Amino acid sequence: MGIKSELSHTFWITWKDLMELRRSKMRMAMMVLMPLIMMAMMSFMFPSTNSVSNIPVMMVNADPGAMGSGIVQALEQINSASGMMVLKNASSEEEARDMIVEGNALGAIVIPENFSQILTTRSSTVNITVITDNSNPQISQMLSQVLTQIIDSMGERYAVMGLEPIARNIGVNPVAMVVPFRAEAKGVTEGGSYVEFVIPGLLMMTMISSVMTGLPRAIAYEKDIGTMNGFLAAPISRFSIIGGKALGRIIRGFIQGILSLILAIVLFRINVYGNLLAIFAILFLGVFSFVGLGIVLTSVAEDEETASMIIMTLTLPMMFLSGIFFPIQMMPSFMQTISKWLPFTYAVDAMRRIMVFGATLGNVYNDVLVMLIFGIATLIIAIPVFERGMTR
Amino acid sequence: MAEIIEVNDLVKVFRNGVRAVDGVSFTVSKGEIFGFLGPNGAGKSTTLRMLSTLLRPTSGTAIIDGLDVVRDAREVRKRIGLVAEKMILYDYLTPYENLRLFGKLYSIEEKELDKRINELLKTVEMDKWKNERVKNFSTGMRQRINLVRGLINYPKVLFLDEPTLGLDPHSSVEIRQLIAKLNKEMNITVILTTHYMEEVDALADRIAIMNNGKIAALDTSENLKRRISEETILEAKVTDSAGALKAVRALEYVRDVSSSDGVLRITGQGRDFVDAVINSIKSTGAKIISIKEVEPSLEDVFIKLTYGGE
Ligand SMILES: Nc1ncnc2c1ncn2[C@@H]1O[C@H](COP(=O)(O)OP(=O)(O)O)[C@@H](O)[C@H]1O
Numbered sequence: 001m002g003i004k005s006e007l008s009h010t011f012w013i014t015w016k017d018l019m020e021l022r023r024s025k026m027r028m029a030m031m032v033l034m035p036l037i038m039m040a041m042m043s044f045m046f047p048s049t050n051s052v053s054n055i056p057v058m059m060v061n062a063d064p065g066a067m068g069s070g071i072v073q074a075l076e077q078i079n080s081a082s083g084m085m086v087l088k089n090a091s092s093e094e095e096a097r098d099m100i101v102e103g104n105a106l107g108a109i110v111i112p113e114n115f116s117q118i119l120t121t122r123s124s125t126v127n128i129t130v131i132t133d134n135s136n137p138q139i140s141q142m143l144s145q146v147l148t149q150i151i152d153s154m155g156e157r158y159a160v161m162g163l164e165p166i167a168r169n170i171g172v173n174p175v176a177m178v179v180p181f182r183a184e185a186k187g188v189t190e191g192g193s194y195v196e197f198v199i200p201g202l203l204m205m206t207m208i209s210s211v212m213t214g215l216p217r218a219i220a221y222e223k224d225i226g227t228m229n230g231f232l233a234a235p236i237s238r239f240s241i242i243g244g245k246a247l248g249r250i251i252r253g254f255i256q257g258i259l260s261l262i263l264a265i266v267l268f269r270i271n272v273y274g275n276l277l278a279i280f281a282i283l284f285l286g287v288f289s290f291v292g293l294g295i296v297l298t299s300v301a302e303d304e305e306t307a308s309m310i311i312m313t314l315t316l317p318m319m320f321l322s323g324i325f326f327p328i329q330m331m332p333s334f335m336q337t338i339s340k341w342l343p344f345t346y347a348v349d350a351m352r353r354i355m356v357f358g359a360t361l362g363n364v365y366n367d368v369l370v371m372l373i374f375g376i377a378t379l380i381i382a383i384p385v386f387e388r389g390m391t392r
Numbered sequence: 393m394a395e396i397i398e399v400n401d402l403v404k405v406f407r408n409g410v411r412a413v414d415g416v417s418f419t420v421s422k423g424e425i426f427g428f429l430g431p432n433g434a435g436k437s438t439t440l441r442m443l444s445t446l447l448r449p450t451s452g453t454a455i456i457d458g459l460d461v462v463r464d465a466r467e468v469r470k471r472i473g474l475v476a477e478k479m480i481l482y483d484y485l486t487p488y489e490n491l492r493l494f495g496k497l498y499s500i501e502e503k504e505l506d507k508r509i510n511e512l513l514k515t516v517e518m519d520k521w522k523n524e525r526v527k528n529f530s531t532g533m534r535q536r537i538n539l540v541r542g543l544i545n546y547p548k549v550l551f552l553d554e555p556t557l558g559l560d561p562h563s564s565v566e567i568r569q570l571i572a573k574l575n576k577e578m579n580i581t582v583i584l585t586t587h588y589m590e591e592v593d594a595l596a597d598r599i600a601i602m603n604n605g606k607i608a609a610l611d612t613s614e615n616l617k618r619r620i621s622e623e624t625i626l627e628a629k630v631t632d633s634a635g636a637l638k639a640v641r642a643l644e645y646v647r648d649v650s651s652s653d654g655v656l657r658i659t660g661q662g663r664d665f666v667d668a669v670i671n672s673i674k675s676t677g678a679k680i681i682s683i684k685e686v687e688p689s690l691e692d693v694f695i696k697l698t699y700g701g702e
């Protein structure tokens with residue numbers, strides 16, 4: 001039996017699997033829907049500053065002078081552009097606090113009674129108080145950050161106005177007098193939304209789970225319904241069987257991965273900076289590195305039920321620890337250590353660098369090396385394990 | 393007569409300790425239909441799985457066409473066809489595609505394969521369905537395709553594990569006729585398992601009755617029946633079958649009694665057997681409406697060997 005006929009057997013088993021997929025309307029639909037739902041969930045579910053809207057905030061203006069209402073007007077104007085808050089009036093700080101405690105508002109802005117007076121005399125600095133609902137830490141943190149920033153810059157502008165005549169006299173820019181320097185934060189590239197952070201990982205996960213979880217399940221299923229006997233009783237190499245099934249899963253994963261990528265670009269307008277060839281190379285490498293593990297799981301799982309259970313137990317922690325959804329650096333240090341031992345982490349990292357930073361394969365050689373070593377090592381283990389599992 | 397299968401002291405002990413096959417030996421001649429008959433769990437499927445290279449025997453040897461099923465597994469696979477307990481058929485493919493897939497796995501060249509598929513589908517009268525998906529077929533139609541699927545490589549030996557299980561009586565008869573036809577026309581040696589008496593009785597040249605992993609008896613249907621022919625079987629129609637049953641059962645000549653629809657079926661032996669039976673029925677006050685001696689059936693042999701007569 002030559003290598004040519006082994007390959008032909010492999011091909012025919014793959015053909016069978018893909019044919020079954022193509023003819024099942026349900027499975028075809030799920031193949032498109034799955035990544036779509038996944039991405040929609042990710043991009044709509046997780047908060048980002050520009051997507052938060054309609055936060056109820058109480059406005060307390062105790063200042064009888066003109067300055068207080070000026071601030072209120074300016075705030076309303078800024079807010080009407082972003083729609084982040086719904087501003088409601090309250091007569092006193094106590095009333096605003098009660099509203100927050102009762103859950104009717106998430107924050108309050110309090111302009112003190114003597115605001116105009118102190119401001120016009122410029123005798124000291126005066127505070128505008130921002131109160132937030134600290135039982136809701138995310139919103140509270142965001143609201144105080146945004147409001148502090150707005151109010152601070154309004155203060156700066158007021159200062160600039162005051163300095164203007166003096167500055168003109170000595171011939172300098174009044175803004176430079178008030179704010180001589182400033183921090184400027186910048187990404188390596190323009191992007192940086194949460195979707196852009198998540199999608200490379202999701203893409204990788206779709207592909208990898210297609211082999212790692214799909215392969216054991218597909219083989220366990222054929223064992224259960226008995227069709228595996230047809231392959232086992234035929235004069236073909238055991239590797240044509242596993243190879244054929246694996247190739248089928250890889251192709252499925254690839255189609256799904258590319259589909260996800262297109263959906264991400266078209267629907268979620270993510271920017272892809274990396275070279276498409278590099279993206280495909282990493283997708284392929286990621287899948288390759290998990291084929292061995294998939295085969296080991298196949299040999300361990302006797303039936304579909306067992307296969308599903310093993311897979312669930314393995315995938316969930318892998319998904320969360322590999323930094324798909326939130327940065328590894330945000331995890332406690334022992335989890336970061338675990339994360340470093342998961343090959344999936346490297347696949348996600350490489351994909352993200354390439355897609356978001358436009359990194360080249362050379363930039364991510366470390367990840368590539370880990371994936372290669374893991375893939376080869378697991379395959380070396382998988383081959384004897386599989387052979388033993390098949391002829392019991 | 394050439395022996396195409398030689399099995400010697402075959403044993404299978406599963407990892408959970410179950411001794412499913414416990415020292416089985418037999419030979420099968422070329423062109424023979426050889427039947428395994430036995431209750432569920434007797435070890436028939438396990439025996440067949442070892443012969444068809446799906447399971448590795450714990451000990452013992454099996455030679456098919458001069459080749460060892462373990463050492464020369466791949467060569468053996470080229471020479472055998474398997475129709476397993478569960479159908480090997482893909483619902484989303486058509487009969488033609490199913491057969492083509494397996495033909496490709498046997499490395500059959502395209503033109504020859506096309507010819508075989510059409511021929512085989514014609515044999516089972518499925519040629520007009522060849523491009524419909526299997527999904528919508530009845531169990532009988534599926535089994536016909538499943539059967540010829542096992543023949544795509546023109547095997548020398550065909551293994552059939554419970555080929556009529558779950559089929560309606562009409563389809564069962566069709567499948568049996570088909571097996572007989574294939575055996576005759578293609579000169580295929582057939583090894584089949586079943587727990588239906590009439591199946592082996594009608595088809596098999598020789599029958600191995602299996603129980604608890606062992607072959608309890610191996611012979612032609614006639615010889616097996618003759619084996620218990622020192623016993624006499626009476627069928628008596630009586631007025632009070634319940635009372636009569638009790639009385640007859642107490643007789644020392646009697647080995648087995650059963651009753652249905654007022655007819656007693658009494659198996660026993662001895663010079664005074666018939667006389668004693670008639671007397672004891674009469675002594676209960678029941679009337680004998682008719683009484684006759686009947687030939688033993690394969691079922692009688694089966695029951696004697698697997699349940700009663702250890
Ligand atoms: N894979 C297996 N592992 C453990 N025990 C098994 C396995 N397959 C079959 N058996 C046991 O072996 C015995 C014989 O089974 P089988 O050969 O299927 O019987 P039959 O086909 O005659 O009904 C049964 O007791 C069955 O439970």
Ligand SMILES: [Mg+2]
Nearest residue numbers: 436437438477
């Ligand atoms: Mg069985």
